[in-house]
Amino acid sequence: EDQVTQSPEALRLQEGESSSLNCSYTVSGLRGLFWYRQDPGKGPEFLFTLYSAGEEKEKERLKATLTKKESFLHITAPKPEDSATYLCVVGGTNAGGTSYGKLTFGQGTILTVHP
C-alpha cells in the first residue's frame, strides 16, 4: 500500500533559523512528487514537482530535493511570511493516466516562523 509520511507534524522556528521538512514515501512506481504550501483559508499553492532521485529545485528561500525514499524541503533563513502548512503529495504508478491516477497525500507540516 502506498504511504506518505511527513515530519515533523509541526515546526516552530525563529526568523533566520534554517531547517528542513521531510516527506518519506513508499509508492509502487513514482510518477511525481509535489510540494504545496497552504495558508489558512486559502487554496494549496504549488511549489515544486520532482520526478526522479537526485533532482533538486529552488525557489527563493526554499529548496526541494528527492531521493528514492524521501524528499526534503529545505528552508533557508525563513521569514514570518513562510509560516504555512506544507503538503507533500505523491503520484504512484498509473497516476494521471487516462483516468484519475493514484495520489497519496501526506498529512502536512505546520510551519510557524516567529519574528
Add this chain to the structure above:
Amino acid sequence: NAGVTQTPKFRVLKTGQSMTLLCAQDMNHEYMYWYRQDPGMGLRLIHYSVGEGTTAKGEVPDGYNVSRLKKQNFLLGLESAAPSQTSVYFCASSYRGWGRTEAFFGQGTRLTVV
C-alpha cells in the same frame, strides 16, 4: 494570470436548498477536479474530469453532481444541501493527470449549510 478562479467565495445555504459552484481556468488544462477539505481530513476528491464533456466520480461523490460543458469550466452542483456538506471546496486543474504533472488550485469556496 488568473489561473483557477472559483465563485462564489462564501455561501450560506439552508438544508434542502440547491446551488452551483463555478470553477474557471485559463491555462487550457484538460483535467479539472473538485475537492472538499474538512478539519483533520485533508483533501478528498469529489468528482473530476479528464476533458471537455467528461466527468467521473472521486472518493466522496454522493450528494454532488458536476458538468464540464466547456473545457475551461467545471461546475459542482448540490441538489439538496445537507449540513454534512458544510466544508471548504477547492477546484483544481492540471495539464495532464495530477500525479504526472502538478495541479493548480483555486482560492476555495467556504460553504455553510444550516
